[in-house]
Amino acid sequence: MLVTRTLPIMTAMALLAMTAPSGAATITIVMQNLVITPAEVSAKVGDTIEWVNKDVVAHTATAQQGGDFDVMLPANKSGSLVVNKAGTFPYYCRFHPNMKAMLTVAP
């Protein structure tokens, strides 16, 4: 009885290990009512950042300095980015400059 119960779990774990070999994560950030949530996110190089725009207006996720990234987020759409550089990246929305947040990327 014990064997038949644990076997499917082990199979599932093996599949998980195969689909995410590097341990890279996807971090979801929501833009809703002109607010970015969470406002501060910590990621690692190789992770995917996904912004979900739940508003009926377009937003962007634009790095404050250096042009590190500029992701366009049309109304009710999402956009993503794989972070390939460590650092601290304050970013904002070009259309609504009061929308600000911080992305920290560890090596």
Ligand SMILES: [Cu+2]
């Ligand atoms: Cu905006």
